[in-house]
Structure formats: structure tokens, C-alpha cells
Amino acid sequence: MSTTLFWLAVGALLWLIGLHGLLTLRDALRRIIAINLMGSGVFLVMIALAARVVPSDPVLVALVVTGLVVAVSATALALRLAGSAERGKSS
Amino acid sequence: MNLALLSLTLPLVGALLLILLRPAGGRWVIMINLASTLAAAGALHQVMQTGTQWLELGGWQAPLAIRFQLSPLAALLLLFTAGLHLLVALYAARSRHAIGGEDFWPLSCLLQAALAALWLSGDLFNLYVTLELLSLAAVALVALAGAKAYRPALNYLLLSLAGSLAYLFGVALLYGRYGVLDIALLSELAEADVTTRLALLLMSLGLMLKAALWPLHLWLPPAHAGAPAAVSALLSALVVKGPLYILWLLWSRIAPVELAQSAGGLFAVAGIFALLCGGWSALRAPYLKTLVAYSTVAQLGYALLALGLLLRWQEPSLSAALWLFVLAHGLAKVSMFLAAGELQYTLGSKRVRALKGASQTMPLALFAFAVAGGSLIGLPPSGGFLAKWLLLQPLFQQPQHWPWAIGVLLGTLASAAYVFRVVALGFDRARPTPASFHPDRLAQWLAMLPALLVWCLALISKPLLLWIGGVSQ
Amino acid sequence: MTEWLLDAVLALLLLALAGGALHARNRYAGVLLFIAFGLVLALIWARLGAPDLALAEAAIGAGLTGVLLLAALARQPAGSGAEGVSFARHRLAAAAVLVPLLMILLQGLDPLAEQRSPLPELATGALGQSGVSHPVTAVLLNYRAWDTLLELAVLLLALLGARQLGPARFEVERPWPLLRAWSRSLAPLLLLAGGYLLWSGSSAPGGAFQAGSLLAAGVVLLRLAGVLPALRWSFWPLRLLVLLGLLLFLAVAIACAWFGAGWLVYPDGWAKPLILVIEVAATLSIAASLSLLVVGEAREASA
């Protein structure tokens, strides 16, 4: 049960928690949080793989930085959509 | 390769300038699309001579950096994307009701640039970034239709993000296992062990969710029906084909043979179910654009069936059928959605029942719908028929595979049913629904143009079959 | 032994916060737990030896995403989120579903621990000609520059999509003098920190994204404190600033393809200045895009 496998397992579990949340919850805000959890889970898997070599693998770290900004912009769009859908429904 | 890059950067730079200077979008976008179509045609002509060209971005060797791969198929898809964008831009410039807002122009250019980047890229993580670019552009376009489209757009965005993250998980596993992200290098290294099987499963689930292939297609009809007409045409004809291209790349290049054969059967069965379920839902859909959206799900079943049989029998000629389906469906679906949008806008109602007597009030639009439907069904002289003919060729040679032919037959029956449901209503002239204003003839002609193109494919069928057969090697 | 203890505590805290963020009773608690989740995740990135990512996660993941969530929460009518399903009852059902799936994933993940990838040696080996001395920045802006370019386009697309979703009126009634004073003194500090992060990016952890998000945090704070006027999309210099990063990157790529050796191939000797120019432009456009996403207002801002 090496450190890498431990963090890989934590990342995979986080991804599953996010996926489970996305499929079972109905409220838009919680589903957006679930998507962020799935993203963090995959990024944790990638960084666990990067941490196999001591100065961690720069390619994977760069990929995750790119992935993080993609996740933030998608979350921002999703939140505005959820807000407008909510306002549309209530007004 | 430079012409392909030109066809990629023209819409990207054009979109940025459109956002910055905010001119009247229509004319500029038509010029950009025309130039990028010519560039793509030049690239295709060049690549047919020299064969697949490679470009290492940044001048670094393969495993470290991203590599662009311009195969004849990628060049054909570039031309197909630019051409369809040109056709939709021509129609959208004419009838402004179909675009939902001035933002349509820069967004459609960004969509074209995202698709071009996807066709050209040869790197798994780069494909993830292009997939995100594609889904964000598609969601922004769907949201153009106003408040009623926000909920389906949000659902589309969330499921599409979940699909991308499943795909990214698979990419992380493959990188962890083989240490390389380039597709060509992976195809040499890949072997059938438990990690590769899990990675390919995750990536396929993510891509099937994004391409709305059968079990994971439920988000597509509300999103495509809610979007403006020109947007749903682009979405159905192009956006769902991007993930399908990556799925084909994965299973025909990276996956080892025995994995591909076992997965081929599943894909083929899923294709048959897509045909039946899509056809059945389209038959019962009360709204016109929902009917056309379900027909997209059904027609993707043909492509999935072709992919499944291609993998199961390792029969290269079937990939020609797959890509001919993609071409024919793209052209026919653009014409069908534009005609449906025109009918819905002029007759003032979203319901299929409102098309009563449409052959009298709007003959051109209904004719365009019927011609496009003919190609979807696969009537002989159309592009759809060529693709189905290519699909059925191996079945004729080995008669012991007859059950698959039954599946294709049922699919054709279902698609014929929902097309003739609309056409029959059109000719029921008892109490025709009056047009709310004088129908715009030029817009209907522009909506019919792609359908006529898909029927012209038959005129050049001999060179087309040889050419696409060569392309997909 | 202590390393195991730290890992176990961090992982347990992370998963507990994730579960809480999803299934908390009301949405406000969920958002707060999610912000705490982002900070613990930044700690884990630092623990796993990825300081670039820890910076980015703290600034973007916990910071700006948290502000976005709180802003979205504030806009929504109160009380409509009380749907928090009681997680206790569902925990067993959820565990029964998740554990077998985790077992399947673990089978696939198990052999990965021993595999090694040739890319790290290649990346550090080619640092000489890459123009920067920090490998992550070299990958981001030289080896895989095309990814970064497309990713700036993703940020632009999110902004375009969010922009036409109707006016996001940002009602700032009368900002408290304390907040104005504090934001005035904090803003130059953020500017300084952002500039340092940007400059140090070529030799140490840092870079365009982390610096951009810090600057965006400063702009958001100043806007909330009422010091800055409304950021409107119709104001063309702001649009130019948002597009600056992508336009410059494309200009460099096209110029390299036209005159130089090929697409995105920096002429040798020119790599460092070009990367610096691109990074400065990218930082400004990321800062403008992120702050417009958080506090941007549509054209017809209410009078």
C-alpha cells in the first residue's frame, strides 16, 4: 500500500463521490459542486502519478494547472446558467 | 499542413476581431467561412497527393510535445466543418430569427476553430482541451435562445463536463501506464492489460456521453430542440461528431485487437438500440424540433453500428461507411433543422400538428424537409443510401451475419416512419395552418441547399467511394 | 510513521469535507465546506510536491470558485435550497454503490505505482533551449504552448457564454468605510504579489495563471468595496484587455509560422523574451476575464 496507491485510491474515491452526487442530487448548485469534486478527484489521481518521481513530473503538473483553469471557467458558466435558470423559473 | 493551419486560425482570429470591433457579423463570417473552406479544400487536395503529414508543435520531438496529424480523413473533416459552417452562415445571414442574438457570429467561428483543432490534434490531453472548448461553445450557443433554454443548457453542460472528466480519468490512466500522451506512439505500446481496459472503458463512457450515443443520449433532445434553428443545425451535424471521431481514433488506433473485437459487439448492439429507441421516440415526439433531435440520436445509431462492425470483423472498408454516414447525416441534418426552424417560425407553432397543409403554405420548406428525410432514410440516389450500401456490402458477402441486416432494416423502417409522419401531415390540406406572415422564399432555398448537396453526392458516387475508401486507411 | 499520519489525516479530512459539501443540510453550509475542501486540497498539492498547483488551487480553486459560489448563492431566492437530503439514511446505499466501483478502479490503478514515464527526463533535459529554468513553466509555455493557447480560448468562451445570460446586476449599496480602507491598503499588496508571482514563474513556482487569479482577487475586492466603477463589457479597452492574451499568443504563433521555423517554434535566443511577453499578456487577460466573470455587469446595467 505505497503512498502513490493510497493517493490514487483517494482520488478515485473522490471522483466516485462527485459522480454519485451528480447523478443523485437535483439542486443545481450541489451538482456544480459535485462536478468540481469529480475534477479534483481526477487531478488528485494525476498528481499522485506525478509524485512517483521526486521532483514531481512537470508535464502532469502543467496538465493539471491547465485542467484547473478549464474547471474554473466551466464552473463560472454553470453558476451563471443556474442563476439565470433559477431567476427565470421564479420571476 | 500550412493550409490546414490557415483553415484553423482564420475563424479563431476572425472571432477575436468580431468580439473586439463588434461589426455587423453576417458578411464577415460568410467571408471567413468561404476562405477557410477554400483553405481546407487546398489542404485536402495537397494531402491526397502526399499522404499523412505530421507537424511537431514548437519543434520538439514527439513524446514531449503535441503533434498535429493531417491525415486525408482529418482534411476531409476540416472541409466538411468549414463547408457546413458556410451553409449555416448563409442561411443565418438571411433569416435573423434563427440565430437568437448577435453573439452567434463569434461563437460559431470559435466552434469551427475548436472542431478544426480537434480534427488535427494527435495528443490525448490536447483532445480533452478541444472537447472542453467544443462543449463550452455549444452550451453558450444553446443559451442564446433565451430563458427557456437555460435549464437544458445547464443539464447539457453538467453532463458534458462529467463526460470530459471521465475521459480525462482514462487519459491519466493511460499516461500512468505508458508514460506517453501521443496517439501514434500509444498505438505501438498498447497491450491488453487491466489498466488499459479500464482506461478505454472510462474514455468510451465519457465520449459516448458527449456524443449522445444510445444509452447516454437523454440530454440531447431538450438541448437541441431548445436552441435556435441555426445553432441546433450546427450542434446536431458537427458537435456530436467530434467525440465520435475520438472514439474511432481510440478503438481503431490505440486499442489492441482482441479488446477492440470484444467492444465491437457492444457498440453494434448499442447502435441497433439507438436506431430503434431514437426512431420510436421521434415517432411519438409532439414538437417538430424534438422529432428532428431524436432523429439525430437514431442516425448516430448507424454510425455506432458501422463502428461496432468495423471493430468486430476488423474490416477496413466499414470505416468508409462510418465516415460517409457522418458526412451524409451532417448535410441532411443541417437542411432538416433549418427547414424545421423556418416552418416553425413562419407557421407560428412548435407542434408537428401545425404543419397541416404545409405543402400549400410553405412548399419549399416542406420539400427541403422531405429531401433531407430521404437521405436519412437512405433512398437510392442520396448520400445516405451510399453509406448504407457500403455498410451492407460485407453483410452480402458473409450471409451468416444476417441478424445485423435485420437491425439496419428496422432502423430504416423507423426513420421512414417519422419522416413520412411529417410529410403526410404536410399534404393534409383539409384545414391548412395559415402562415403568420409571407414566407421568405430565399431563406427556404438556402435551407434546401445542403439537402440538394447530399443528393448530389450520388452523381460523384464512384470517385467518392474510392476516395473515402482510401481516406480511412 | 508521521508521514503516514499526515497523509491519513489530510485524506480523511478531504473526503469528509467532500461528503459534507454535497450532502449538507442547507446550501450555505455546503458552499462553506466546499471552500474548506479547496484549501485542504491546496495543502495536499503542497504535500505531494506540486507547489505551482498549491498556489493555483488556493487562488483559483478555493478563492475565486468560492466567491463565485457565494455570489450565486446570494442571487438565488433564500430558502429554496433546504432540500438537503438527510445523508445518514442514504449513506449505506451510497457506500454499497461506491465501494464495488472503487474496487474495480483500484484493480486498474494498482499496477501504476511502479510504472515510470520518459517525459520528466525529456522535459528537464530540454530546459536549456526552452528559455525558462522552471520545468512546469517550460511545459506550459513552450513544449505544450498549444494547450495553453486553447485554454485561454476556453476562458474567453466561458466569459462569452456567461455574458449573454442577462444582466448580472451587482447591487453594492453603500460600502463600509472600513472595507474601503482595507481594500485600498490590500490592493497594492495583491498587485505586488501578483507581479512577483508572474516574474518568478520563469525560475520558481508561479506563472500567468496564479498571478492572474491574484490580480483578479484584487479587482473583485476593489469592486466590492465600491472603489472601482462597474466593469462593463461595452467598454472596449476592457474587451481588448480580455482578448489581449489570446491575440498576442496567436500573433506570435502566426509570426513564427510565417517568418520563423514553424508553428509556435520560438526562434532560438528569442524564447525567453517571447515567453515573458506572452505571460504578461496572459496574466492581464486572465485577471480581466476572471474579474468580469465574478463582478462583470451586462451592457444595460440598471440605472
Added chain:
Amino acid sequence: MPEALLYWLSWPLLVGGLLFFAAGSLGLLRFPDVYSRLHALTKADTLGLGLVVAGLSCRADSLLEVGQMLVIWLLVLASGATACQLLARQAREEHGDD
């Protein structure tokens, strides 16, 4: 010799800091209303951080590090105080003096 002395000196400081952090969190969970919770949080945690910074600076190998930690502590002091004021004012406006 001074290194060993400093090393042993840092232990009580770190433990003290830990205790203050624990007290702050306990206060957050147990105190009845907003204001006392704010009070517990800002006072206890800031002092806890001060002790931790003092403990770590005993172990720091260069004065630059000590300087950086002090600047961080000052920043936390200032932002903690401001946040506490803003939250308290927000609470007073929403609930009034219940």
C-alpha cells in the same frame, strides 16, 4: 549549543499555539451567538498563529524565513480583525440586537 536550545524552546511554543487553535475551534462550535463565536475565532486563532510562528522561527535556518513568517502573521492579524468587524456589522444589521 544554541541550536539545541532553540529546538527545545520551540516545542512549548508550538504546543501552546496548538492549544490556542483548539480553544478557538472549540469556541466556534460551542458558543451561543455570532458575536462570541467571532470573538473566540479571531482572538484565539491569531494568538495561536503567533505562537506557532514564534515556534517555527526558532527552527528557521535563515532570518529571511523569520521575516516572511512575521509578515504573514501581520497580514492574518489585519485581515482577521477586518473580517471580524464586517461579519459583526452584517450580523447586527440582519438580526438587530436580539
